[in-house]
Amino acid sequence: MGWKEELASLTQNRNTPSKLRFDEPLSKYNYFGIGGNAAAYFEVSTTDELAHVARLKKRRSVPVAIIGRGSNLLVSDAGYPGIVIRLSGDFNRLEFDRNRVEVGAGVSLPRLSKIAASHGLSGVEFALGIPGSVGGALIMNAGAWGSSFGDLVERVQVMTDKGEFVNLSHDDAQFSYRHSGLRSYFCVTGATLTLTHGDAGEVENLMQDLYNQKITSQPFAEENAGCMFKNPSGHSAGKLIDECGLKGHRIGGAEVSKIHGNFILNLNSATAHDVLSLVRHIQDHVKRERGVDLEMEVQLLGF
Ligand SMILES: Cc1cc2nc3c(=O)[nH]c(=O)nc-3n(C[C@H](O)[C@H](O)[C@H](O)COP(=O)(O)OP(=O)(O)OC[C@H]3O[C@@H](n4cnc5c(N)ncnc54)[C@H](O)[C@@H]3O)c2cc1C
Known part of the structure; x- marks a missing residue:
């Protein structure tokens, strides 16, 4: 029995709300709306199932990645060759x-x-x-x-x-x-x-105030993964990108937000390759003009 059959046996004929899909598009599970397919996508709802996958990973050397809501994630155009896990049920x-x-x-x-x-x-x-x-x-x-x-x-x-x-x-x-x-x-x-x-x-008022300030200063309408870069010590990444004149710069379907320089938007069916090319362009520009290294905050999956 291969690892896929072993994984399938975890949910077959069992009364579990967990969802298991093979060759599943990961673009559905991240805020960029980008990425190829996962060999297996498993929405795990019990601790037993999760423990089983942990042991499967170790025993069969299958790659396993845990994702959350995919709001800080860039998934490769080639997808992921193993099991992508998302937590539900008991973990809620x-x-x-x-x-x-x-x-x-x-x-x-x-x-x-x-x-x-x-x-x-x-x-x-x-x-x-x-x-x-x-x-x-x-x-x-x-x-x-x-x-x-x-x-x-x-x-x-x-x-x-x-x-x-x-x-x-x-x-x-x-x-x-x-x-x-x-x-x-x-x-x-x-x-x-x-x-x-x-x-x-x-508490409610403070929560709403902070939310309102956020949605007026950051892009919310287009697909993005939050801040692309960490703020380097003593600097704001968004300000550095803005000062280098990069707001609105576009590669393929990916664009630096005109509202906030630290956000990259998927404006027009961007690929992960477009986003990463824009990331490298920004990093080179900021290093050359301001002497500062920008480190990605967004996490890569499947590269
Ligand atoms: C519009 C927008 C606004 C945002 N604003 C902010 C902000 O103000 N501040 C901020 O810090 N971030 C912000 N973010 C980024 C993001 O929401 C946060 O980093 C968030 O904590 C990521 O959670 P996630 O569940 O989406 O993780 P994912 O993006 O799914 O994953 C992030 C990383 O965590 C790992 N991971 C996730 N869950 C688990 C788990 N259970 N066990 C092990 N590994 C795990 C993944 O493998 C990946 O490496 C924003 C994003 C967007 C789209």
């Missing part, structure tokens, strides 16, 4: 105990922000305008307006490549600017967050 849990929140890695950040606000809990207001999942936010240490997701974390739950759960402390997770040490595990499965009691109306 969201439980409140006073100011503590147990949250699964599959929960979307906007949902977490809204429900926290309705409980009068403050801390995650900044995340209403970040269209990722908790898993992606933990891996990337997503943030805005001076707040980062890692700041809220008390513990992180991960799965190892043996399919075993491990609970990590905040310090074990090694959060830094748009980075964590969590990539060394097979999958991030959830976290315990500590929020602060506040007034529900005030």
